[in-house]
Amino acid sequence: MKLITFAVPCYNSAAYMHHCVDTLLEGSLDYDIEIILINDGSKDNTGAIADRYAAANPGVVRVVHQENGGHGEGVNQGLRHADGLYYKVVDSDDWVDVPALLRTLEKLREFAASEHPVDMLVCNFVYEHAEDQTQRVMRYANVFPTGRIFTWSDIGFFRPSQYLLMHSVIYRTQLLRDCGLQLPKHTFYVDNIFVYQPLPYVASIYYLDVDLYRYYIGRSDQSVNEQVMITRVDQQVRVTRIMIESHDLDAVRSVHKKLARYMFSYLSMMMTISSIFLILTNTPESLGKRTELWEYLRTVSGRVYHKMKYRAVSALTIFPGYQGRRLSVGIYRLTRRIYKFN
Numbered sequence: 001m002k003l004i005t006f007a008v009p010c011y012n013s014a015a016y017m018h019h020c021v022d023t024l025l026e027g028s029l030d031y032d033i034e035i036i037l038i039n040d041g042s043k044d045n046t047g048a049i050a051d052r053y054a055a056a057n058p059g060v061v062r063v064v065h066q067e068n069g070g071h072g073e074g075v076n077q078g079l080r081h082a083d084g085l086y087y088k089v090v091d092s093d094d095w096v097d098v099p100a101l102l103r104t105l106e107k108l109r110e111f112a113a114s115e116h117p118v119d120m121l122v123c124n125f126v127y128e129h130a131e132d133q134t135q136r137v138m139r140y141a142n143v144f145p146t147g148r149i150f151t152w153s154d155i156g157f158f159r160p161s162q163y164l165l166m167h168s169v170i171y172r173t174q175l176l177r178d179c180g181l182q183l184p185k186h187t188f189y190v191d192n193i194f195v196y197q198p199l200p201y202v203a204s205i206y207y208l209d210v211d212l213y214r215y216y217i218g219r220s221d222q223s224v225n226e227q228v229m230i231t232r233v234d235q236q237v238r239v240t241r242i243m244i245e246s247h248d249l250d251a252v253r254s255v256h257k258k259l260a261r262y263m264f265s266y267l268s269m270m271m272t273i274s275s276i277f278l279i280l281t282n283t284p285e286s287l288g289k290r291t292e293l294w295e296y297l298r299t300v301s302g303r304v305y306h307k308m309k310y311r312a313v314s315a316l317t318i319f320p321g322y323q324g325r326r327l328s329v330g331i332y333r334l335t336r337r338i339y340k341f342n
Contacts, residue, residue, distance in 0.1 A: 001083060001084070001085055002032055002033060002034045002083045002084040002085070003032040003033055003084060003085055003086065003105065003108055003109060003112055004032075004033050004034075004084040004085065004086040004087070004088060004105070004108055004170070005033075005034050005035075005036060005078065005081075005082035005083060005084030005086070005087050005088070005173065006024050006033065006034070006035045006036070006088050006089075006090050007036050007038065007074070007075060007077075007078025007079070007082065007087065007088070007089050007090070008020060008021065008024070008035060008036065008037050008038065008078075008089075008090050008091070008092050009038045009040055009071050009074025009075060009078070009089070009091065009092065010037055010038060010039055010040060010042060010046045010050065010074070010092040011039075011040040011041070011042050011046070011068070011071075011074075011092075012042045012043060012044045012046060013042065013044075013046045013092035013093065014042075014044045014045040014046045014049055015044075016092065016093050017037075017046065017049060017050075017092040017093075018049070019095050020090060020091075020092050020093070020094060020095045021035065021037070021053055021061075023095040023096045023097075023098055023101070024090065024095075024096060024101070025057065025060070025061075026098040026101060026102075027096075027098075027101045027102060027105050028057065028060045031059055031060060032105075032109075033060065033084070033105065034060060034061075034062060034082075034083055034084055035053075035057075035060060035061045035062070036061075036062050036063075036064060036077075036078045036081055036082065037050040037053060037054070037061065037062070037063045037064070038063075038064045038066065038074040038077050038078055039063060039064065039065045039066065040066060040068055040069060040070065040071075040073070040074050041066065041067050041068030041069070047063075047065055050063045050065075051063055062081065064077050064078070064081060068186075069185040069186065070184075070185050070186040070187055070188070070190075071091075071183075071187075071188060071190060071191075072183030072184050072185060072186075072187055072190035072193075073183070073185045073186075075089055075183050075190070075194060076182060076183055079173070079176055079177065079181065082173050084173055085108075085111075085112050085117060085172065085173060086108055086117075086121070086170050086171065086172055086173060087170070087171055087172075087173040087176055088169075088170045088171075089166055089191070089194065090213070093216050094167070094213065094214055094215055094216050095214045095216075096212055096213060096214065097126075097210075097211055097212060097213075097214060099210075100123065100210040100211055100212040101212060103208065103210050104121070104123060104170075104208060104210060104212055107121065107206070107208055108121065108170070111206070116204070117172060118149055118172070118204040118205060118206045119171070119172045119175050119201070119202040119203055119204050119205065120169055120170065120171055120172070120175075120198075120202045120204075120205045120206075121169070121170040121205075121206050121207075121208060122140055122144060122164065122168055122169055122170075122205065122206070122207045122208070123168055123170070123207075123208050123209075123210055123211075123212035123213065124137055124138055124139045124140065124168065124209065124210060124211045124212065124213075125137075125138050125165065125167035125168050125211070125212065125213035125214070125215050126138070126211050126213070126214050126215065127215050127217055128214050128215060128216045128217065128218075129217050129218060130216065130217065130218025131217075131218050137211055138162065138165075138167075138168065139209065140162070140164075140168070140207055140209075141207075141209055142156060142157075142159065143155055143156045143157065143158055143162070143207075144156070144205070144207035145207065146207055146209055148206075149204050149205065149206050150204075150205055150206075150207075151203065151204060151205065152202070152205075152256040152258050152259040153256070153258060155258050155259075155262070158262055158265060163265075163266055163269065164195055164199075164266075165191065165195055165215075166191035166194050166195050167213040167215050168195075168213065169195055171198055171202075175198060175201055175202065176198055178201065179197060179198045179201045181193075181194065181197055181198060184238065184239075184242065187235045187238055187239065188232050188235045188236075188239075189232075189235060189236050189239045190239060192239055192243060192266075192270060193239060193242055193243060193246070196243050196246065196263065196266060196267075197243075197246045197247070199259060199262075199263060200247060200252050200255070200256065200259065200263075226280075229277050230277055230280050230281055233274070233277040233278055233280075233281050233286065234289075236273060236274050236277055237274050237278070237289060237293055239270070240267075240270045240271060240273075240274045240293065241293070241296060243266075243267055243270055244267065244296065244297055244300050244301075245300065247263065248301070249263060249264055249267070249301065249304055250301065250303060250304075264304065264307070264308070267304075267308070268308050271293070271294070271297065271308060274290075274293055275290050275293070275294075278290040278293075294309075
Protein backbone atom coordinates (compact mmCIF):
# COMPACT_ATOMS: atom_id res chain seq x y z
CA MET A 1 0.00 0.00 0.00
CA LYS A 2 1.13 3.53 -0.80
CA LEU A 3 1.19 6.24 1.83
CA ILE A 4 -1.04 8.67 -0.04
CA THR A 5 -2.84 9.02 -3.34
CA PHE A 6 -2.94 12.44 -4.95
CA ALA A 7 -5.80 12.53 -7.45
CA VAL A 8 -5.52 15.24 -10.10
CA PRO A 9 -8.64 15.61 -12.26
CA CYS A 10 -7.63 17.21 -15.56
CA TYR A 11 -9.79 18.71 -18.27
CA ASN A 12 -8.09 20.72 -21.01
CA SER A 13 -5.27 21.37 -18.55
CA ALA A 14 -2.30 21.28 -20.93
CA ALA A 15 -1.42 24.92 -20.35
CA TYR A 16 -0.94 24.67 -16.59
CA MET A 17 -0.92 21.08 -15.29
CA HIS A 18 2.88 20.79 -15.37
CA HIS A 19 3.32 23.06 -12.36
CA CYS A 20 0.80 21.06 -10.34
CA VAL A 21 2.30 17.65 -11.14
CA ASP A 22 5.91 18.80 -10.78
CA THR A 23 5.32 20.04 -7.23
CA LEU A 24 3.67 16.74 -6.27
CA LEU A 25 6.58 14.77 -7.73
CA GLU A 26 8.91 16.52 -5.30
CA GLY A 27 7.44 14.27 -2.61
CA SER A 28 7.97 11.02 -4.52
CA LEU A 29 11.62 10.34 -3.64
CA ASP A 30 10.70 7.45 -1.35
CA TYR A 31 8.21 6.08 -3.90
CA ASP A 32 5.54 5.78 -1.22
CA ILE A 33 3.17 8.23 -2.87
CA GLU A 34 1.14 7.86 -6.02
CA ILE A 35 -0.24 10.49 -8.35
CA ILE A 36 -3.29 9.56 -10.40
CA LEU A 37 -3.93 11.89 -13.32
CA ILE A 38 -7.53 11.61 -14.48
CA ASN A 39 -7.92 12.83 -18.07
CA ASP A 40 -11.58 13.80 -18.19
CA GLY A 41 -12.15 13.57 -21.94
CA SER A 42 -9.89 16.53 -22.66
CA LYS A 43 -9.86 17.98 -26.16
CA ASP A 44 -6.33 19.38 -25.96
CA ASN A 45 -3.00 17.70 -25.25
CA THR A 46 -3.78 16.86 -21.61
CA GLY A 47 -3.96 13.10 -22.16
CA ALA A 48 -0.61 12.93 -23.95
CA ILE A 49 1.07 15.03 -21.25
CA ALA A 50 -0.35 12.73 -18.56
CA ASP A 51 0.92 9.65 -20.40
CA ARG A 52 4.40 11.17 -20.62
CA TYR A 53 4.44 11.77 -16.87
CA ALA A 54 3.44 8.14 -16.27
CA ALA A 55 6.15 6.85 -18.60
CA ALA A 56 8.80 9.00 -16.94
CA ASN A 57 7.70 8.12 -13.38
CA PRO A 58 6.78 4.43 -13.27
CA GLY A 59 5.43 3.29 -9.92
CA VAL A 60 4.48 6.84 -8.99
CA VAL A 61 2.26 8.32 -11.73
CA ARG A 62 -0.73 6.52 -13.15
CA VAL A 63 -3.22 7.78 -15.72
CA VAL A 64 -6.93 7.15 -16.03
CA HIS A 65 -8.52 8.21 -19.31
CA GLN A 66 -12.31 8.60 -19.11
CA GLU A 67 -15.14 10.03 -21.13
CA ASN A 68 -16.02 13.49 -19.90
CA GLY A 69 -17.83 13.16 -16.58
CA GLY A 70 -16.88 16.36 -14.85
CA HIS A 71 -14.75 17.12 -11.82
CA GLY A 72 -16.78 14.90 -9.52
CA GLU A 73 -16.34 11.83 -11.67
CA GLY A 74 -12.61 12.56 -11.77
CA VAL A 75 -12.56 12.48 -7.97
CA ASN A 76 -14.63 9.27 -8.02
CA GLN A 77 -12.24 7.61 -10.45
CA GLY A 78 -9.25 8.59 -8.36
CA LEU A 79 -10.89 7.06 -5.29
CA ARG A 80 -11.75 3.85 -7.15
CA HIS A 81 -8.12 3.40 -8.25
CA ALA A 82 -6.39 4.72 -5.13
CA ASP A 83 -3.82 2.49 -3.42
CA GLY A 84 -2.86 5.08 -0.80
CA LEU A 85 -3.69 4.93 2.89
CA TYR A 86 -4.67 8.59 2.53
CA TYR A 87 -6.39 10.46 -0.30
CA LYS A 88 -6.08 14.06 -1.43
CA VAL A 89 -7.50 15.85 -4.44
CA VAL A 90 -5.38 18.53 -6.10
CA ASP A 91 -6.93 20.49 -8.94
CA SER A 92 -4.76 20.71 -12.04
CA ASP A 93 -4.54 24.53 -11.93
CA ASP A 94 -3.43 24.51 -8.29
CA TRP A 95 -0.23 23.25 -6.72
CA VAL A 96 1.41 22.39 -3.40
CA ASP A 97 4.21 24.08 -1.51
CA VAL A 98 7.12 21.64 -1.60
CA PRO A 99 8.63 22.21 1.90
CA ALA A 100 5.12 21.95 3.38
CA LEU A 101 4.51 18.79 1.34
CA LEU A 102 7.62 17.14 2.75
CA ARG A 103 6.55 17.96 6.31
CA THR A 104 3.06 16.65 5.60
CA LEU A 105 4.40 13.36 4.23
CA GLU A 106 6.64 12.99 7.26
CA LYS A 107 3.62 13.35 9.56
CA LEU A 108 1.57 10.91 7.48
CA ARG A 109 4.34 8.34 7.75
CA GLU A 110 4.08 8.61 11.54
CA PHE A 111 0.35 7.93 11.31
CA ALA A 112 0.87 5.01 8.91
CA ALA A 113 3.21 3.37 11.43
CA SER A 114 0.65 3.61 14.24
CA GLU A 115 -2.01 1.07 15.14
CA HIS A 116 -4.85 3.48 14.40
CA PRO A 117 -3.98 6.05 11.69
CA VAL A 118 -5.92 9.30 12.02
CA ASP A 119 -8.99 9.75 9.88
CA MET A 120 -8.32 13.30 8.74
CA LEU A 121 -5.30 15.58 8.50
CA VAL A 122 -5.94 19.31 8.17
CA CYS A 123 -3.40 21.76 6.73
CA ASN A 124 -3.61 25.42 5.81
CA PHE A 125 -4.21 26.57 2.26
CA VAL A 126 -3.37 29.79 0.46
CA TYR A 127 -5.58 31.81 -1.87
CA GLU A 128 -3.35 32.89 -4.77
CA HIS A 129 -5.09 35.85 -6.41
CA ALA A 130 -3.86 36.37 -9.96
CA GLU A 131 -5.80 39.61 -10.38
CA ASP A 132 -3.71 41.64 -7.93
CA GLN A 133 -0.89 39.18 -7.12
CA THR A 134 -1.90 38.92 -3.47
CA GLN A 135 -2.16 35.96 -1.13
CA ARG A 136 -4.43 35.11 1.77
CA VAL A 137 -3.70 32.19 4.07
CA MET A 138 -6.52 30.17 5.60
CA ARG A 139 -5.22 28.91 8.95
CA TYR A 140 -6.99 26.92 11.66
CA ALA A 141 -4.86 27.49 14.78
CA ASN A 142 -7.80 29.28 16.41
CA VAL A 143 -10.01 26.21 15.87
CA PHE A 144 -7.86 23.13 16.33
CA PRO A 145 -5.33 22.00 18.94
CA THR A 146 -1.80 21.67 17.58
CA GLY A 147 0.74 18.94 18.16
CA ARG A 148 -1.70 16.19 19.12
CA ILE A 149 -4.47 13.99 17.80
CA PHE A 150 -7.92 15.23 18.81
CA THR A 151 -11.66 14.71 18.27
CA TRP A 152 -14.63 16.94 17.43
CA SER A 153 -15.20 17.61 21.13
CA ASP A 154 -11.86 19.46 21.24
CA ILE A 155 -12.50 22.01 18.50
CA GLY A 156 -13.10 25.72 18.94
CA PHE A 157 -15.11 28.22 16.91
CA PHE A 158 -14.63 28.89 13.20
CA ARG A 159 -14.52 32.54 12.20
CA PRO A 160 -16.85 33.91 9.49
CA SER A 161 -15.59 32.78 6.06
CA GLN A 162 -13.34 30.17 7.71
CA TYR A 163 -14.28 26.70 6.51
CA LEU A 164 -12.70 23.36 5.85
CA LEU A 165 -12.42 23.11 2.09
CA MET A 166 -11.15 20.39 -0.19
CA HIS A 167 -7.86 22.27 -0.25
CA SER A 168 -7.31 21.85 3.50
CA VAL A 169 -8.25 18.21 4.13
CA ILE A 170 -6.55 14.86 3.65
CA TYR A 171 -8.88 11.94 4.38
CA ARG A 172 -8.08 8.34 5.14
CA THR A 173 -9.01 6.56 1.92
CA GLN A 174 -11.01 3.74 3.47
CA LEU A 175 -13.11 6.23 5.43
CA LEU A 176 -14.21 7.85 2.16
CA ARG A 177 -15.16 4.46 0.80
CA ASP A 178 -16.93 3.41 3.98
CA CYS A 179 -19.09 6.54 4.05
CA GLY A 180 -20.25 5.84 0.50
CA LEU A 181 -18.86 9.03 -1.03
CA GLN A 182 -20.02 9.30 -4.64
CA LEU A 183 -19.94 12.69 -6.33
CA PRO A 184 -22.43 13.52 -9.10
CA LYS A 185 -21.26 13.66 -12.71
CA HIS A 186 -21.24 16.80 -14.85
CA THR A 187 -21.60 19.03 -11.81
CA PHE A 188 -19.34 21.79 -10.57
CA TYR A 189 -18.86 22.73 -6.90
CA VAL A 190 -18.87 19.08 -5.78
CA ASP A 191 -15.78 19.75 -3.66
CA ASN A 192 -18.26 20.97 -1.04
CA ILE A 193 -19.84 17.51 -0.90
CA PHE A 194 -16.40 15.92 -0.80
CA VAL A 195 -15.40 17.76 2.35
CA TYR A 196 -18.85 17.88 4.04
CA GLN A 197 -20.32 14.39 3.70
CA PRO A 198 -17.50 12.42 5.42
CA LEU A 199 -17.22 14.68 8.49
CA PRO A 200 -19.47 12.71 10.91
CA TYR A 201 -17.50 9.56 10.12
CA VAL A 202 -14.25 11.17 11.26
CA ALA A 203 -13.23 10.02 14.74
CA SER A 204 -9.65 11.33 14.93
CA ILE A 205 -8.07 14.49 13.53
CA TYR A 206 -4.65 16.10 13.39
CA TYR A 207 -3.92 19.72 12.46
CA LEU A 208 -0.55 20.46 10.87
CA ASP A 209 0.09 24.19 10.75
CA VAL A 210 1.76 24.37 7.34
CA ASP A 211 0.64 26.21 4.20
CA LEU A 212 0.36 23.17 1.96
CA TYR A 213 -2.17 23.87 -0.78
CA ARG A 214 -1.98 26.80 -3.19
CA TYR A 215 -5.44 27.64 -4.55
CA TYR A 216 -5.21 29.67 -7.75
CA ILE A 217 -7.95 32.23 -8.38
CA GLY A 218 -8.01 34.31 -11.51
CA ARG A 219 -8.79 32.36 -14.68
CA SER A 220 -11.78 33.84 -16.54
CA ASP A 221 -13.25 30.37 -17.12
CA GLN A 222 -12.74 29.24 -13.52
CA SER A 223 -15.78 27.75 -11.79
CA VAL A 224 -15.66 30.35 -8.97
CA ASN A 225 -15.61 33.31 -11.37
CA GLU A 226 -18.80 35.27 -10.64
CA GLN A 227 -20.13 35.33 -14.19
CA VAL A 228 -19.40 31.62 -14.58
CA MET A 229 -21.19 30.90 -11.30
CA ILE A 230 -24.30 32.69 -12.57
CA THR A 231 -24.42 30.45 -15.65
CA ARG A 232 -23.96 27.37 -13.45
CA VAL A 233 -26.29 28.33 -10.64
CA ASP A 234 -28.42 25.20 -11.13
CA GLN A 235 -25.36 23.09 -10.33
CA GLN A 236 -24.70 25.11 -7.19
CA VAL A 237 -28.29 24.48 -6.11
CA ARG A 238 -27.97 20.78 -6.90
CA VAL A 239 -24.89 20.49 -4.68
CA THR A 240 -26.64 22.36 -1.87
CA ARG A 241 -29.65 20.02 -2.05
CA ILE A 242 -27.37 16.97 -1.91
CA MET A 243 -25.71 18.40 1.19
CA ILE A 244 -29.10 19.01 2.81
CA GLU A 245 -29.99 15.37 2.14
CA SER A 246 -26.67 13.90 3.24
CA HIS A 247 -27.06 14.27 7.01
CA ASP A 248 -29.68 14.82 9.66
CA LEU A 249 -28.01 17.62 11.61
CA ASP A 250 -30.16 16.92 14.66
CA ALA A 251 -28.80 13.36 14.69
CA VAL A 252 -25.26 14.67 14.28
CA ARG A 253 -25.85 17.11 17.12
CA SER A 254 -26.87 14.31 19.48
CA VAL A 255 -23.41 12.76 19.03
CA HIS A 256 -21.10 15.66 18.13
CA LYS A 257 -22.53 19.00 19.23
CA LYS A 258 -19.54 21.06 18.04
CA LEU A 259 -19.37 19.29 14.70
CA ALA A 260 -23.09 19.87 14.14
CA ARG A 261 -22.57 23.57 14.88
CA TYR A 262 -19.87 23.73 12.23
CA MET A 263 -21.87 21.73 9.67
CA PHE A 264 -24.85 24.01 10.22
CA SER A 265 -22.60 26.99 9.52
CA TYR A 266 -21.25 25.35 6.36
CA LEU A 267 -24.73 24.51 5.09
CA SER A 268 -25.85 28.05 5.89
CA MET A 269 -22.99 29.36 3.75
CA MET A 270 -24.07 27.10 0.87
CA MET A 271 -27.69 28.26 1.17
CA THR A 272 -26.46 31.86 1.12
CA ILE A 273 -24.31 31.39 -1.98
CA SER A 274 -27.07 29.54 -3.84
CA SER A 275 -29.61 32.20 -2.92
CA ILE A 276 -27.34 35.09 -3.92
CA PHE A 277 -26.59 33.64 -7.34
CA LEU A 278 -30.23 32.88 -7.98
CA ILE A 279 -30.88 36.54 -7.20
CA LEU A 280 -28.04 37.63 -9.49
CA THR A 281 -29.50 35.50 -12.30
CA ASN A 282 -32.57 37.71 -11.84
CA THR A 283 -35.27 35.85 -13.74
CA PRO A 284 -38.71 34.85 -12.47
CA GLU A 285 -37.61 31.23 -12.78
CA SER A 286 -34.44 31.74 -10.72
CA LEU A 287 -36.31 33.62 -7.99
CA GLY A 288 -38.79 30.78 -7.88
CA LYS A 289 -35.94 28.31 -7.51
CA ARG A 290 -34.65 30.30 -4.53
CA THR A 291 -38.03 29.89 -2.83
CA GLU A 292 -38.09 26.19 -3.74
CA LEU A 293 -34.65 25.65 -2.22
CA TRP A 294 -35.66 27.16 1.12
CA GLU A 295 -38.92 25.21 1.10
CA TYR A 296 -36.98 22.03 0.43
CA LEU A 297 -34.80 22.69 3.47
CA ARG A 298 -37.95 23.16 5.53
CA THR A 299 -39.37 19.81 4.39
CA VAL A 300 -36.15 18.03 5.35
CA SER A 301 -35.70 19.76 8.71
CA GLY A 302 -38.05 22.41 10.00
CA ARG A 303 -35.78 23.13 12.96
CA VAL A 304 -32.73 23.74 10.78
CA TYR A 305 -34.82 25.86 8.40
CA HIS A 306 -36.15 28.14 11.14
CA LYS A 307 -32.77 28.48 12.79
CA MET A 308 -31.08 29.25 9.49
CA LYS A 309 -33.81 31.64 8.37
CA TYR A 310 -32.91 33.97 11.22
CA ARG A 311 -29.17 33.46 11.03
CA ALA A 312 -27.52 36.83 10.33
CA VAL A 313 -25.93 35.94 6.99
CA SER A 314 -28.38 33.54 5.38
CA ALA A 315 -31.39 35.55 6.51
CA LEU A 316 -30.24 38.41 4.30
CA THR A 317 -30.77 36.28 1.20
CA ILE A 318 -34.50 35.79 1.76
CA PHE A 319 -35.54 39.44 2.21
CA PRO A 320 -38.65 39.94 0.08
CA GLY A 321 -39.04 42.32 -2.82
CA TYR A 322 -36.70 44.17 -5.12
CA GLN A 323 -35.09 46.26 -2.38
CA GLY A 324 -34.46 43.16 -0.27
CA ARG A 325 -32.75 41.41 -3.18
CA ARG A 326 -30.71 44.52 -3.92
CA LEU A 327 -29.56 44.67 -0.29
CA SER A 328 -28.61 40.98 -0.39
CA VAL A 329 -26.46 41.47 -3.48
CA GLY A 330 -24.81 44.57 -2.02
CA ILE A 331 -23.86 42.72 1.15
CA TYR A 332 -22.50 39.82 -0.92
CA ARG A 333 -20.29 42.12 -2.99
CA LEU A 334 -18.98 43.88 0.12
CA THR A 335 -18.17 40.51 1.71
CA ARG A 336 -16.44 39.38 -1.47
CA ARG A 337 -14.19 42.47 -1.44
CA ILE A 338 -13.29 41.92 2.21
CA TYR A 339 -12.63 38.19 2.12
CA LYS A 340 -11.67 37.78 -1.59
CA PHE A 341 -13.08 34.27 -1.80
CA ASN A 342 -13.50 34.26 -5.59
